[in-house]
Amino acid sequence: MESYSIENKLWEKNYKNIACIDEVGRGCLYGDVVAAAVILPPYTYIEGVKDSKKISENKRRFFYDIIYKKAIAIGIGRISSRVIDDINIKQATKRAMILAVENLENSRGQKITPDYLLIDAETLHTAYPQESFVRGEDLVHGIAAASIVAKVHRDTLCKEWSLKDGRYALDKNKGYGTKEHREAILKYGPTDNHRFSFLKKILK
Template sequence: MSKSVAEIKQEFEKAGEKEWPLLWERYSTDERSGVINIIKKYQKKFINLQEERARLVSMRKYEEQYRDCRLICGIDEAGRGPLAGPVVAGAVILPADCEILYLNDSKKLSAAKREQLYDEIMEKAVAVGVGMAGPARIDEINILQATYEAMRAAVFDLGVKPDILLNDAVTIPGIEIPQVPIIKGDARSVSIAAASIIAKVTRDRLMVQYDEVLPGYGFARHKGYGSKEHIEAIRELGPTPIHRRSFIGNFIGG
């Protein structure tokens, strides 16, 4: 007696991707539309996974180039542009054989996907560090210097000393570790992409918390960026302690 479509579907769901080709070969002569659709679905998933792994290989170019270095650390930041909140830096050291599917520049990912990848990075990474500089510090030393400060703090927070830093576009002053600045590195290096996700998720979660204690500004929605809603709130309610005074002078009359 042949299996029902529901049973075959369950069989595919329980199987690993290495078993999918065996299953669609097994049921290739089944002419039921439900089975045909199941096979097509898993053939597409199989192809998509192959393409994703090929993309990740290309994103390991720099990690392979510096594979003689035992601890390769990716560095990136989130929050240089907003009107409120800190600038946050992430530092991530991944194992040499680490595979995290769909790892990418955090800006290219949905919030839900970033959260999912954040948990996977935290689980698989050799070390993760986070550093930040608050609004007052940004106003004091300017956003670029505050970003460097946050990056240095993230490296220190790792708890181990990396052999090399792969940075998203910048060279961080005040660090003796060899550095490689990579333009658009968050889309070209798995280590930097992981760091960008850590920084972005950490900052977004913080802005959601700020929204709870400073209601009326919409921090949970715009995360401190200069949206129309945010600018109108600043003009109506005035600045908060987490606003960057050097960024909002045009909206509060200096």
């Protein structure tokens, strides 16, 4: 990603607090879906930031720290497995994204209100003006930054979950349906934090 042309057009229209939003964990068998909203200062470009899936874990952590230092505000939204089972993953993803926007805070813990939303793949029921982009991490610099924040945040949760219960190797598979994870579910059964609506084929 070599430009921020989409954000640039909005900055030129005097939008200052453009919240860029992405999620991680949509396809996992275990744990929360996590969304991040990131507001970067106008005309801020962080060289090397791109879709979190396209960079290494070490680079994600490196850029995560830089994003937190540079951002005007960051917000995180989490929706649990039980809610995912109740309302489906698409609606849970949208709810996590809205929570991320509602939780936007600066480094001093002050609430920050966005004036425009740039969202990966979803349209949100909110009063804020917004645009949605398929593969937004490849098109919008701020969405790529949000993808990194969401990924590092959720990976940290996976490590914490794995420390509490190491049977499912969540620190390695991050809750996704790897062969090892599926075999552990069959051997030990699912936990309360597994998404039962995702396990029907495994447990049939």
